[in-house]
Amino acid sequence: MKETQPVIDRSNCVINIRGLEKSFGDLDVLRGVDLDLYKGENLVVLGKSGTGKSVLIKIISGLLKPDTGTVNVLGQEVPKLKGRELDQLRLKIGFSFQNSALYDSMTIRKNLEFPLVRNRRDMTRGEVDRMVEVVLDAVGLSQTINQMPSELSGGQRKRIGIARTLILQPEIMLYDEPTAGLDPITCIDINNLINEVQSRFHTSSIIITHDLTCAKDVGDRVVMLLDGQFQRQGTFDEVFDTPDERVKLFHDYNFIN
Amino acid sequence: MKFLNDDERPVRRRRAQVISRRFDRIFTELHNIASFIGRFFKEVFLPPYEFKEIIRQCFEIGVKSLPLISLTGFIIGIVFMNQSRPSLAEFGATSWLPSLVSLAIVRALAPLVTALIGAGRIGSMIGAELGSMKVTEQIEAMEVSATNPFKFLVVSRVLATTFMIPALMMYTMLVALLGAFLNVNANEGTSFTTYFTQVFDAITFLDIFSSVIKSALFGFTIGVVGCYKGYHSSKGTEGVGKAANSSVVTAMFLVFIEELLSLQVITALRYL
Numbered sequence: 001m002k003e004t005q006p007v008i009d010r011s012n013c014v015i016n017i018r019g020l021e022k023s024f025g026d027l028d029v030l031r032g033v034d035l036d037l038y039k040g041e042n043l044v045v046l047g048k049s050g051t052g053k054s055v056l057i058k059i060i061s062g063l064l065k066p067d068t069g070t071v072n073v074l075g076q077e078v079p080k081l082k083g084r085e086l087d088q089l090r091l092k093i094g095f096s097f098q099n100s101a102l103y104d105s106m107t108i109r110k111n112l113e114f115p116l117v118r119n120r121r122d123m124t125r126g127e128v129d130r131m132v133e134v135v136l137d138a139v140g141l142s143q144t145i146n147q148m149p150s151e152l153s154g155g156q157r158k159r160i161g162i163a164r165t166l167i168l169q170p171e172i173m174l175y176d177e178p179t180a181g182l183d184p185i186t187c188i189d190i191n192n193l194i195n196e197v198q199s200r201f202h203t204s205s206i207i208i209t210h211d212l213t214c215a216k217d218v219g220d221r222v223v224m225l226l227d228g229q230f231q232r233q234g235t236f237d238e239v240f241d242t243p244d245e246r247v248k249l250f251h252d253y254n255f256i257n
Numbered sequence: 258m259k260f261l262n263d264d265e266r267p268v269r270r271r272r273a274q275v276i277s278r279r280f281d282r283i284f285t286e287l288h289n290i291a292s293f294i295g296r297f298f299k300e301v302f303l304p305p306y307e308f309k310e311i312i313r314q315c316f317e318i319g320v321k322s323l324p325l326i327s328l329t330g331f332i333i334g335i336v337f338m339n340q341s342r343p344s345l346a347e348f349g350a351t352s353w354l355p356s357l358v359s360l361a362i363v364r365a366l367a368p369l370v371t372a373l374i375g376a377g378r379i380g381s382m383i384g385a386e387l388g389s390m391k392v393t394e395q396i397e398a399m400e401v402s403a404t405n406p407f408k409f410l411v412v413s414r415v416l417a418t419t420f421m422i423p424a425l426m427m428y429t430m431l432v433a434l435l436g437a438f439l440n441v442n443a444n445e446g447t448s449f450t451t452y453f454t455q456v457f458d459a460i461t462f463l464d465i466f467s468s469v470i471k472s473a474l475f476g477f478t479i480g481v482v483g484c485y486k487g488y489h490s491s492k493g494t495e496g497v498g499k500a501a502n503s504s505v506v507t508a509m510f511l512v513f514i515e516e517l518l519s520l521q522v523i524t525a526l527r528y529l
C-alpha cells in the first residue's frame with residue numbers, strides 16, 4: 001500500500017491515445033487502444049506476455065510507429081515528430097526497460113551520467129556528479145558507483161536502470177515489466193521504489209506488468225489489455241470483479257504461481 | 258513439348274518457390290546493406306560528431322590488435338622468405354630473395370593478412386558487441402535518451418576500422434619485412450642496408466598507395482558488416498552468436514572478392 005496518497009490531476013491528461021492500431025505482418029498486435037494518463041497517476045497495464053504491452057510503450061516513446069490512431073504525449077503528436085523535436089520530448093519521458101538495458105561496457109557512474117553529459121552540455125562536472133549522487137541515493141545504491149553492470153544482481157540492475165531514467169527529471173515514467181524475473185522480496189522493494197518515485201519526483205507513470213502484486217501495490221488505476229484492446233479498467237478490485245472468464249483466469253493463474 | 262504429369266508438377270513448383278524465396282532473401286539482404294551504407298554516408302557528415310567515441314574505438318580496434326598483428330606479420334615474413342628460397346636457389350638467384358619477398362608482402366600478403374585478422378578479431382568483436390546491445394535493448398535505451406545510436410555506435414566503429422586497418426597494414430608490412438630480413442640475414446648474411454635498399458628498389462609508390470587504399474576498403478567492409486550484423490541481430494542470446502559468426506564469414510568472403518577485383522584494377526593502372 002502507498003504511504004502517501006498521490007496527488008492526481010484529472011483535468012490534466014499527459015498521455016492521450018485514441019484508436020491506436022499496430023500490426024507486424026499478419027499479426028495484429030494492437031487493435032484500437034484508447035488510453036488517458038492523468039498527471040501524477042500510476043497507471044498499470046496488465047496483460048499476458050505477447051499481448052503487445054511493450055509495443056504500446058515503445059509507440060509512446062516513438063521507438064515504433066503506429067499504423068493508425070493518435071498518440072498525444074504532453075501535447076505533442078508523437079508519430080509526427082522527427083529529429084530534435086522527438087529528442088526534446090524523449091528527455092521528458094523516462095523509459096525503464098524490461099532487462100534494465102544498462103550499457104555493459106560502462107561503469108555505473110558512466111551509465112548514469114550518459115543521458116546528462118549528452119543532453120545537458122551546459123552542466124559542469126560538479127553538477128553532473130551531484131545529480132548522479134542524488135539519483136543513486138534515491139534508489140539506495142550509492143556504494144555501487146564504480147562497479148560494472150555485470151557485477152550487480154537483477155534487482156540492483158533494475159534500480160540503476162530506473163535511476164538512469166530519473167536523472168533527466170522526466171515528467172512521465174514508462175516501466176516495462178519492472179518486477180519480471182525478480183524474487184518476491186525484491187519485487188516489493190521495486191514496487192516501493194516506484195511509489196517513492198511517484199511521490200518524490202511527481203511523475204505520471206505507466207507500469208506494464210503481468211504481476212498482480214505489483215499492480216495492486218503501485219496502481220492508482222488498472223487497465224487490462226486483452227486481444228489488442230483495453231477490456232477492463234478501474235481500480236484493481238473493480239477490474240477483477242467480473243464474470244469474464246479470461247480475466248478470472250488471469251487472476252487465478254497469477255496467484256497460484 | 259513435354260507435359261508434366263500430375264505428381265511431378267507440384268514438386269517442381271515447390272522447388273521453384275524455395276529457390277525464389279532464397280533469392281528474395283539474398284536481394285532483401287543486399288538492399289538492406291545498401292541502405293545501411295547509404296545511412297552511414299548520410300550521417301557521417303552531419304553534426305554532432307562523436308570524436309571521443311571515434312578515438313576510443315580506434316584504440317579498441319587498432320592498438321589492441323597490435324600483439325596479434327605483430328606476431329603474425331613477423332612469422333609470415335620469416336616463413337615466406339624460407340619457403341621462397343629453394344625455388345630461387347635452383348636458379349642460383351637467392352640474391353633476388355629480398356626483392357621477391359618484399360613485392361609479395363607489400364602488394365598482397367600484408368593487406369590480406371591484416372584484413373583477415375581484422376575480420377576475425379574486430380569483425381566478431383563488433384558483431385557480438387552490437388548484437389548483445391541490440392538484444393538487451395541497450396540500443397533502444399540510447400535512442401530514448403536522445404542519443405542517435407547509429408551515429409554513436411555504427412559511424413564511430415566504421416570510421417575507426419576504415420582508418421585503423423590501413424594503419425595496421427603498414428605496421429604488418431614493416432614487421433613482416435623485418436622478419437624476412439632476420440631470415441635472410443641468418444642464411445645469406447645480407448646486411449640491413451643491402452636488404453632494405455633492395456626492398457625499396459623493388460617496390461613503387463603505386464604498390465604502397467594501392468595497398469593502403471585497398472586496406473581502407475577492407476576496413477570499411479569489416480566495420481559495415483560487423484555493425485550491420487550486430488545492429489540487425491535477432492532477439493535471443495543465440496542471435497548474438499550468429500551475429501558474431503556471420504560477421505566474420507561475410508567479411509572474409511567480401512575481402513577476398515574485393516581483393517580479386519582490386520587486383521584487376523591495380524594491374525590495369527600499372528600498365529597504363
Ligand SMILES: Nc1ncnc2c1ncn2[C@@H]1O[C@H](COP(=O)(O)OP(=O)(O)O)[C@@H](O)[C@H]1O
Pocket residue numbers: 024027029047048049050051052053054055056
Ligand atoms: N519489432 C517487431 N517486429 C515484429 N514483431 C514484433 C516486434 N515487436 C513485437 N513484435 C511482436 O508483437 C507481439 C507483442 O510483443 P510485446 O509487445 O513485446 O509483448 P509483451 O506484451 O509481452 O510486452 C509479439 O508477438 C511480438 O513477437
Ligand SMILES: [Mg+2]
Pocket residue numbers: 053054055098176177
Ligand atoms: Mg514486453
